[in-house]
Amino acid sequence: MHNKAERLKKVSPKLPAVPAEIAHRVPPGQTVTERFPILHEGDVPEYELSTWSLRVFGEVERERSFTFEELSKLPQTKILRDIHCVTRWTKLDTEWEGVKFADLLPLLGAKPEARYVMIHADEDYETNLPLEDLLREDVILAHSYDGEPLTDKHGWPLRLIVPHLYFWKSAKWIRGIEFMKEDRPGFWERNGFHNYADPFKEERFSSEEFIMPEDEWLKKEFD
Numbered sequence: 722m723h724n725k726a727e728r729l730k731k732v733s734p735k736l737p738a739v740p741a742e743i744a745h746r747v748p749p750g751q752t753v754t755e756r757f758p759i760l761h762e763g764d765v766p767e768y769e770l771s772t773w774s775l776r777v778f779g780e781v782e783r784e785r786s787f788t789f790e791e792l793s794k795l796p797q798t799k800i801l802r803d804i805h806c807v808t809r810w811t812k813l814d815t816e817w818e819g820v821k822f823a824d825l826l827p828l829l830g831a832k833p834e835a836r837y838v839m840i841h842a843d844e845d846y847e848t849n850l851p852l853e854d855l856l857r858e859d860v861i862l863a864h865s866y867d868g869e870p871l872t873d874k875h876g877w878p879l880r881l882i883v884p885h886l887y888f889w890k891s892a893k894w895i896r897g898i899e900f901m902k903e904d905r906p907g908f909w910e911r912n913g914f915h916n917y918a919d920p921f922k923e924e925r926f927s928s929e930e931f932i933m934p935e936d937e938w939l940k941k942e943f944d
């Protein structure tokens with residue numbers, strides 16, 4: 722078992738009350754913050770945009786890659802959504818802009834048998850999702866946050882945003898989209914985290930013995 726999951730086997734104190742107007746937007750066990758915590762494994766990668774590419778492979782008619790410029794020419798979508806991290810912070814009304822996954826799908830040549838997707842990201846990060854979830858109206862490959870290009874630490878040049886699942890599914894520094902017939906667990910999903918990750922059902926871990934301390938996220942860098 723991975724260290725982080727091990728460390729989380731601890732008990733937590735009580736959460737502060739959530740104002741009534743926003744209570745329905747805050748999943749159980751979450752704390753609302755104005756901060757934007759920065760969480761990832763490994764180093765922040767550096768890129769030249771001219772050599773960056775996004776590779777599409779697996780259950781596809783033909784493998785292909787997109788340059789950043791190709792993606793910039795596709796229709797752009799803005800979303801305003803709440804995000805929820807498994808370490809218990811929730812940030813309301815975050816604004817992202819990029820290419821809607823559903824708009825990209827017709828260009829990807831996925832075979833009809835492809836029901837799951839593995840998102841590949843730097844450095845050696847991957848996370849799995851049902852294709853159906855990626856087709857929701859608010860799932861985008863984002864290049865901007867709050868009207869500005871992503872900062873390096875938040876995933877520049879491109880990250881996935883899947884607002885309806887815990888934020889570890891929203892891979893930063895994405896480099897590949899792999900279509901799969903069968904589901905396969907990604908990095909955190911292999912290391913004690915839930916396979917699907919619905920925050921409103923508190924699908925944090927794959928086993929009941931793990932507990933996320935209240936103050937885990939307060940120890941992280943943020944901006």
Ligand SMILES: Nc1nc2c(c(=O)[nH]1)N[C@H]1C(S)=C(S)[C@@H](COP(=O)(O)O)O[C@H]1N2
Nearest residue numbers: 758759760761762842843846875889892893
């Ligand atoms: N490539 C990559 N993406 C990643 C991670 C990572 O370790 N590597 N961590 C995930 C986790 S656990 C979280 S909570 C969010 C954090 O995004 P943020 O730093 O922009 O808040 O990124 C997700 N995407």
Ligand SMILES: [Mo]
Nearest residue numbers: 760806807889
């Ligand atoms: Mo996370």
